[in-house]
Amino acid sequence: MKLSGGVEWAVHCCVVLSQAEGPVPTQRLAEFHGISRTYLAKHLQQLSRAGLVTSTEGRVGGYLLTRPGDEITVLDVVQAIEGREPAFRCTEIRQNGPLPASPQVCQRPCGVNRVMQLAEQAWRESLRAVTIADLAAGVLQDAGPQTFDRVREWLAT
Amino acid sequence: MKLSGGVEWAVHCCVVLSQAEGPVPTQRLAEFHGISRTYLAKHLQQLSRAGLVTSTEGRVGGYLLTRPGDEITVLDVVQAIEGREPAFRCTEIRQNGPLPASPQVCQRPCGVNRVMQLAEQAWRESLRAVTIADLAAGVLQDAGPQTFDRVREWLAT
C-alpha cells in the first residue's frame, strides 16, 4: 500500500497558498519546494478539478485557495490527489468455490470488507480532523513566527 | 492508494484455517475460494514467513495457524502481505528550495508527516481490534451456525 508522492507536494503547496496574498504560479511553488515543475502542474490541476484551488490564467496568473485554510482538511487534499476509491477492493470470493455464500447472505457486505472499510473510515476521520490552517500553525510553532513573512517576501520577488 | 488483492485472499484463508482440523494444502484453499493456486501459494508463503501459519511439507502436508484465531488480528495478516512500510513517505521537501527548514527544525518530523502517521496509526488500531476469530463468528452470524461444519466436511474430502 503506497500513497502517491503527489500527496506530499499538494499538502505543502496548500500550506504555502494559505499564506499567499495573490495568485502563485506553478513555477514558484515548484521552485520553493525544489520539485519538478511540470509534474507538480499535473497535481495542481487535480486540486483545481477538486475545487480546492482556483486558477487564473494568463500573465500574473497562478493558483489561490478557494476557501480559507481552516476550511480545507488534509483529507480533502489527499482525496483530490488519490481519488475516493477505497484501498481495499472486495472481490466477493465468498461467492466462489464449492460452498458459495447464498445470494441472501451476500445482500450484506462481506465481513472482511466491513472491517477494512471501518479501518479506512478511521483513517479518513483522522485526516479530516486536521486542516491546512492547523498545519500552517504547526510550521509557525516549529520554525518561528516570522517564517511566513519570509515566504511571502520571497513569493513577491 | 491500493491494497494488494492478496490481502483479501490471505484473510479469508486464515478464517478457513481457523476452522481446520488438520493441515490444509494450498490446492484446497485455492479451490475453496475459486482463486489461482500458484499465486495463492506465494501469499501463503508470506504468511508462513510472518509466523502466522506453519507449513508441513510432504504428502498430507499443508498449512495450519500457529495460534488460535483469537490471537491473530486482521492487522497481523495485512502486514504480513503488505509489509510494514508506511503508506506515506515523507521526502522532506521542506529542506529544499530557497527557504529550507533548518537542521534544528528538522530534528522533529515534518508536520505533514506527523498527521499522515497518526492517520495510519488509527487505521492500524482499527485493524488490530478485530481478530480472525471475530471474523469467523461473523460468518456464523451471517451464514448460519452449520457453515463451518460443512467447510470441515468438504475439507476432509
Added chain:
DNA sequence: AATTCGTGGATGACAAGTATCCGCGTTAGT
C-alpha cells in the same frame, strides 16, 4: 506582438502487482 501562465493530450521510463511455471527437497503411503 511578445511574454507568462494554466490546460489537456501524448509519450516514455520505471517500479510494483499479478500470475505462471519449473526444479528441488520432503513426507506418507504402496
Added chain:
DNA sequence: ACTAACGCGGATACTTGTCATCCACGAATT
C-alpha cells in the same frame, strides 16, 4: 525403493500504476 502430494524458492512475463517530460493551445498581461 518408488511414487504421488506437497511446500519452497527462483525465474519469467504480463499488466498496471506512478513518475516525469514535452508539446500545442488558449487566455491574460505588458
